[in-house]
Amino acid sequence: MNSTLPDLLNLRTVQVTRYVTPLREGGSLPALAEADDSFLYVLKFRGAGQGVKALIAELIGGEIARTLGFRVPELVFAELDEAFGRTEADEEIQDLLKFSTGLNLALHYLSGSITYDPAVTRPDPKLASQIVWLDGFLTNIDRTARNTNMLMWHKELWLIDHGASLYFHHSWDNWEEQASRPFAGIKDHVLLKWATELEQVNAEFNKLLTPEKIGQIVATIPDDWLLTDAFPGTPDETRDVYRRFLEIRLSSSLNFVNAAEDARKASF
Secondary structure (H helix, E strand, O other), X not given: OOOOOXXXXXXOXXXXXXXXXXXXXXXXXXXXXXXXXXXXXXXXXXXXXXXXHHHHHHHHHHHHHHHOOOOOOOEEEEEEOOOHHHHOOOHHHHHHHHOOOEEEEEEEOOOOOEEOOOOOOOOOHHHHHHHHHHHHHHOOOOOEOOOOOEEXXXXXXXXXXXXXXXXXXXXXXXHHHHHOOOOHHHHHEOOHHHOOOHHHHHHHHHHHOOHHHHHHHHOOOOHHHHOOOOOOOOHHHHHHHHHHHHHHHHHOHHHHHHHHHHHHHHHO
């Protein structure tokens, strides 16, 4: 990581010691893994799917959610040794491990948690509005009825899996324009129906999520993840794009808030 950047989040780094099991089918193949601190983690691989961009979205999205007061599993950097996958019998998983050597990202495993179901636990309007605001801000397309990406753990709601957020970084064209656009995907949000306090939440979150905090979170993106042709410049230049994108999005938050309100009124 770039040691010249101030006020990093100081996420812990663990060494992966045991691959336990893949968690679901699909291109990303996250896994349950054990680390050298004896804890279990949901491991997100740099060699899967969208690669390090998904890890960056997970890091930024998770830590912004934590800043705003949501319950989010601890995020850690996870080192994967080059020799780790050599004994893996499954060729697909072996390739995934081989291409993920180095620094990955992992979330603390919430043992015993269950998938959040709004039909079973009706969300409070304030909490629903807060989550809808977060996902509108992050342009998170992956919090739908089909896949809520929320867990109930010890009777409390936890947010997981922000890797599909910040989709602007899959095409760097017109990123400044994209930063101020409404979020069309909000119409499919699983909690939109109950998000009746967006205006109040917008005012509160604009006070909590300061440019300084955004800068601190973005500064934590490791250089190692940014040293590829998939990014527009040097690591510092790329981090600056992320920071400016988020600052513009925050300053124009009424655009996505009003779009969410319109979508809720039109659908419900």
